[in-house]
Amino acid sequence: MATTVETKGWTRNDMAARAAKELRDGYYVNLGIGIPTLVANNIPPGLTVTLQSENGMLGIGPFPYDDEVDPDLINAGKQTVSQLPQTSYFDSATSFGMIRGGHIDLAVLGGMEVSEDGDLANWMVPGKMIKGMGGAMDLVAGVKKIIVVMEHVSKNGAAKFIPECTLPLTGKNVVDMIITDLAVFQRPDHDSPFKLIELASGVTKEEVREKTTANYVD
Amino acid sequence: MATTVETKGWTRNDMAARAAKELRDGYYVNLGIGIPTLVANNIPPGLTVTLQSENGMLGIGPFPYDDEVDPDLINAGKQTVSQLPQTSYFDSATSFGMIRGGHIDLAVLGGMEVSEDGDLANWMVPGKMIKGMGGAMDLVAGVKKIIVVMEHVSKNGAAKFIPECTLPLTGKNVVDMIITDLAVFQRPDHDSPFKLIELASGVTKEEVREKTTANYVD
Amino acid sequence: MQKIYPSAESALDGLLFDGMTIAAGGFGLCGIPERLIDALVASGIKDLTVASNNAGIDNEGLGKLLRTRQIKKMISSYVGENKEFERQFLAGEIEIEFNPQGTLAERMRAGGAGIPGFYTKTGVGTQVAEGKEHKEFDGETYILERGIRADVSIIKGWKADETGNLMFRKTTRNFNLPAATCGKVCIAEVEEIVAAGSLDPDCVHLPSIFVNRLIDGSPYDKRIEFRTVREREAA
Amino acid sequence: MQKIYPSAESALDGLLFDGMTIAAGGFGLCGIPERLIDALVASGIKDLTVASNNAGIDNEGLGKLLRTRQIKKMISSYVGENKEFERQFLAGEIEIEFNPQGTLAERMRAGGAGIPGFYTKTGVGTQVAEGKEHKEFDGETYILERGIRADVSIIKGWKADETGNLMFRKTTRNFNLPAATCGKVCIAEVEEIVAAGSLDPDCVHLPSIFVNRLIDGSPYDKRIEFRTVREREAA
Numbered sequence: 001m002a003t004t005v006e007t008k009g010w011t012r013n014d015m016a017a018r019a020a021k022e023l024r025d026g027y028y029v030n031l032g033i034g035i036p037t038l039v040a041n042n043i044p045p046g047l048t049v050t051l052q053s054e055n056g057m058l059g060i061g062p063f064p065y066d067d068e069v070d071p072d073l074i075n076a077g078k079q080t081v082s083q084l085p086q087t088s089y090f091d092s093a094t095s096f097g098m099i100r101g102g103h104i105d106l107a108v109l110g111g112m113e114v115s116e117d118g119d120l121a122n123w124m125v126p127g128k129m130i131k132g133m134g135g136a137m138d139l140v141a142g143v144k145k146i147i148v149v150m151e152h153v154s155k156n157g158a159a160k161f162i163p164e165c166t167l168p169l170t171g172k173n174v175v176d177m178i179i180t181d182l183a184v185f186q187r188p189d190h191d192s193p194f195k196l197i198e199l200a201s202g203v204t205k206e207e208v209r210e211k212t213t214a215n216y217v218d
Numbered sequence: 219m220a221t222t223v224e225t226k227g228w229t230r231n232d233m234a235a236r237a238a239k240e241l242r243d244g245y246y247v248n249l250g251i252g253i254p255t256l257v258a259n260n261i262p263p264g265l266t267v268t269l270q271s272e273n274g275m276l277g278i279g280p281f282p283y284d285d286e287v288d289p290d291l292i293n294a295g296k297q298t299v300s301q302l303p304q305t306s307y308f309d310s311a312t313s314f315g316m317i318r319g320g321h322i323d324l325a326v327l328g329g330m331e332v333s334e335d336g337d338l339a340n341w342m343v344p345g346k347m348i349k350g351m352g353g354a355m356d357l358v359a360g361v362k363k364i365i366v367v368m369e370h371v372s373k374n375g376a377a378k379f380i381p382e383c384t385l386p387l388t389g390k391n392v393v394d395m396i397i398t399d400l401a402v403f404q405r406p407d408h409d410s411p412f413k414l415i416e417l418a419s420g421v422t423k424e425e426v427r428e429k430t431t432a433n434y435v436d
Numbered sequence: 437m438q439k440i441y442p443s444a445e446s447a448l449d450g451l452l453f454d455g456m457t458i459a460a461g462g463f464g465l466c467g468i469p470e471r472l473i474d475a476l477v478a479s480g481i482k483d484l485t486v487a488s489n490n491a492g493i494d495n496e497g498l499g500k501l502l503r504t505r506q507i508k509k510m511i512s513s514y515v516g517e518n519k520e521f522e523r524q525f526l527a528g529e530i531e532i533e534f535n536p537q538g539t540l541a542e543r544m545r546a547g548g549a550g551i552p553g554f555y556t557k558t559g560v561g562t563q564v565a566e567g568k569e570h571k572e573f574d575g576e577t578y579i580l581e582r583g584i585r586a587d588v589s590i591i592k593g594w595k596a597d598e599t600g601n602l603m604f605r606k607t608t609r610n611f612n613l614p615a616a617t618c619g620k621v622c623i624a625e626v627e628e629i630v631a632a633g634s635l636d637p638d639c640v641h642l643p644s645i646f647v648n649r650l651i652d653g654s655p656y657d658k659r660i661e662f663r664t665v666r667e668r669e670a671a
Numbered sequence: 672m673q674k675i676y677p678s679a680e681s682a683l684d685g686l687l688f689d690g691m692t693i694a695a696g697g698f699g700l701c702g703i704p705e706r707l708i709d710a711l712v713a714s715g716i717k718d719l720t721v722a723s724n725n726a727g728i729d730n731e732g733l734g735k736l737l738r739t740r741q742i743k744k745m746i747s748s749y750v751g752e753n754k755e756f757e758r759q760f761l762a763g764e765i766e767i768e769f770n771p772q773g774t775l776a777e778r779m780r781a782g783g784a785g786i787p788g789f790y791t792k793t794g795v796g797t798q799v800a801e802g803k804e805h806k807e808f809d810g811e812t813y814i815l816e817r818g819i820r821a822d823v824s825i826i827k828g829w830k831a832d833e834t835g836n837l838m839f840r841k842t843t844r845n846f847n848l849p850a851a852t853c854g855k856v857c858i859a860e861v862e863e864i865v866a867a868g869s870l871d872p873d874c875v876h877l878p879s880i881f882v883n884r885l886i887d888g889s890p891y892d893k894r895i896e897f898r899t900v901r902e903r904e905a906a
Binding site: 070072090093171172 | 515
């Protein structure tokens with residue numbers, strides 16, 4: 001997907017591509033459902049990156065060909081996937097041992113809200129049917145670096161990078177980087193404030209400031 | 219080994235054979251070093267009993283033939299052993315998960331002292347070089363039934379089934395049955411006193427009473 | 437000692453009682469113990485507490501036990517894609533205890549390994565931590581989570597030998613392995629039972645000690661929740 | 672990303688410092704990382720804390736690092752059959768923390784799995800429990816044990832593929848697997864490095880994520896601590 005000249009900001013794939021720039025050679029990575037999944041299509045050439053699926057697989061391959069679909073081989077989103085030469089399988093307790101134990105280098109997750117202190121809310125909306133947190137709380141608690149990829153504002157135009165989350169948390173003080181359709185925010189550690197480090201095409205600092213209620217450094 | 223007519227009490231093999239009478243079909247069993255090891259030679263015919271080795275093996279076979287010795291295949295006593303059709307291998311954390319989790323039906327262990335409350339001491343003597351407890355503390359804490367096999371008195375003639383252990387404990391209130399060269403003591407649960415349930419050949423109740431300082435029921 | 441039973445019904449015989457706790461393997465519809473779930477439905481047992489990562493989907497997997505209202509409480513990490521569950525939940529007819537997925541897997545493993553409690557960072561500062569003991573280790577805060585012990589575990593394997601040594605295939609290992617260890621009795625259904633000695637002892641995933649009862653549940657018509665494929669490139 | 676190093680020395684490069692903690696696999700002399708122990712001896716590093724079930728025997732395994740007095744403290748379950756250890760211990764030259772064998776294995780696994788502490792019944796009422804937190808669960812008393820994290824893990828495998836997926840052979844898996852997971856960096860020596868795709872992905876014991884550096888340490892001349900055999904029956 002190429003952006004058209006009129007489009008301001010990044011497409012979903014642009015956001016995934018921006019997240020993919022954070023990959024390093026040899027990384028073990030967990031990708032959430034939605035935009036994060038698109039990161040897999042944007043791995044820079046020459047890098048060896050191994051994708052983990054928290055149900056119990058390292059080395060996720062692409063979707064299978066129609067005649068190679070295997071019900072015994074799915075990813076954490078319950079989609080059929082394929083196997084690679086470096087693939088290994090294990091049980092869920094071992095899988096979350098990897099995650100909780102800090103062996104995964106990077107996770108890219110979706111978000112509903114991120115607070116200026118790095119809290120993340122992405123699993124439930126009070127009053128709506130609660131489906132459950134799945135592995136999200138384990139990932140944010142255990143993975144070395146957490147990138148949240150989300151639209152900068154909600155469908156109603158409300159800011160999503162805010163002073164304090166209004167929704168129930170997935171994790172407290174866990175986010176390292178935020179990539180939206182408008183900008184990229186980063187912090188070097190969990191005691192520092194987020195800093196605006198990059199603007200999407202055609203987006204100004206002022207526009208970002210206007211659509212963000214969180215405190216951050218320019 | 220057959221006992222000669224003059225011999226009073228049980229031989230080491232007799233004691234192991236007596237312990238083997240506690241085996242039931244389908245049992246998973248851990249045998250300690252020394253006399254307990256001899257239990258393996260006394261498994262009643264027709265019973266399927268699977269031996270566990272706490273370093274990470276289920277289904278221990280006999281010692282290997284000379285030309286089949288494999289340095290990668292040892293038991294918890296670091297002796298070379300052989301593999302059976304039902305054998306499986308696993309790591310030590312999984313192995314002690316089996317033990318601690320109560321999946322082993324029976325362990326037969328040696329003992330230096332057993333108290334009338336079922337405390338066991340069998341790992342160290344103060345003032346002597348301490349080699350370590352190995353897996354003994356895990357076994358007595360986790361296995362469903364603990365049989366201690368030991369000589370009734372020490373080399374100096376001192377009682378070993380005593381009111382309270384004088385040596386550092388391996389486990390508190392853990393022993394279910396004691397088999398000595400003179401007698402067998404048992405208790406139905408860990409709140410009950412031990413009961414003398416059997417005498418070795420040629421041994422009298424009075425002799426057992428005389429050589430025991432622990433309180434027990436006749 | 438015969439572990440092999442002729443059917444799921446016979447393998448459950450003598451183990452069931454109303455209000456019991458069952459740990460079930462599977463992730464989504466991948467590696468679920470279908471035959472044993474069907475037999476639980478047929479048994480009419482009720483007020484079950486079921487620890488399982490998911491609750492099946494409508495009319496598949498644990499969804500069948502939901503439809504018949506045999507489940508009182510679920511301990512799960514994700515219960516989406518299930519209209520009947522949603523209906524019962526919103527009507528207050530079923531209880532749900534949400535566990536983070538890794539916490540649930542570890543709770544099962546811990547229960548099976550004689551560990552009544554362990555500390556984890558997962559969930560600290562969230563609803564999950566409410567009412568749980570907090571403790572600091574090396575300057576970081578963790579919460580205490582409990583091991584789970586089930587009355588019965590039901591799991592699905594690929595191949596087992598006649599002594600109960602079992603292997604899983606690909607991503608079906610998931611919760612089946614930890615669930616197997618945490619049951620007072622574990623019943624496994626598999627696609628094939630082979631002779632002792634047929635499985636490589638270095639490749640056994642679940643040693644026989646963890647499998648108390650075993651059935652051959654074949655043939656299986658495995659369901660797929662989200663069938664995703666790619667196109668072959670033109671030659 | 673190249674994990675394969677040409678030698679044990681090169682695989683340790685940049686990781687060593689005096690006073691560091693090392694987790695080592697092996698049980699007795701079965702499955703010990705011999706090449707890496709030799710390289711540690713040659714490195715001259717000192718004041719090591721070593722978590723390992725055993726301490727080797729005289730001049731074999733960790734016994735080599737004892738002889739050169741590079742170890743300050745051992746965390747072990749059994750250190751018998753080792754005269755040099757006995758001498759240093761009685762002379763107060765070395766510290767030893769005895770752990771029950773299962774507690775040690777679980778402490779390594781916990782450290783590797785992000786669990787800073789867990790409760791166990793093992794050791795309750797014994798010296799092992801002294802100074803440790805006691806807690807009741809369902810009417811039974813347990814003690815708190817801590818997860819172990821090591822600066823470096825050294826392990827011995829059988830085969831590994833070039834991406835680091837690793838298999839053990841027979842009873843060599845022992846402490847090698849839990850030790851591998853608890854190191855900030857894990858170095859594995861194996862008997863053979865094979866191409867990616869050569870190992871059955873269902874039979875990998877240690878997924879590549881746990882193996883940071885890899886060497887082919889062959890050929891091995893494996894030692895046996897107690898060679899026990901039986902006679903062939905006469906034909």
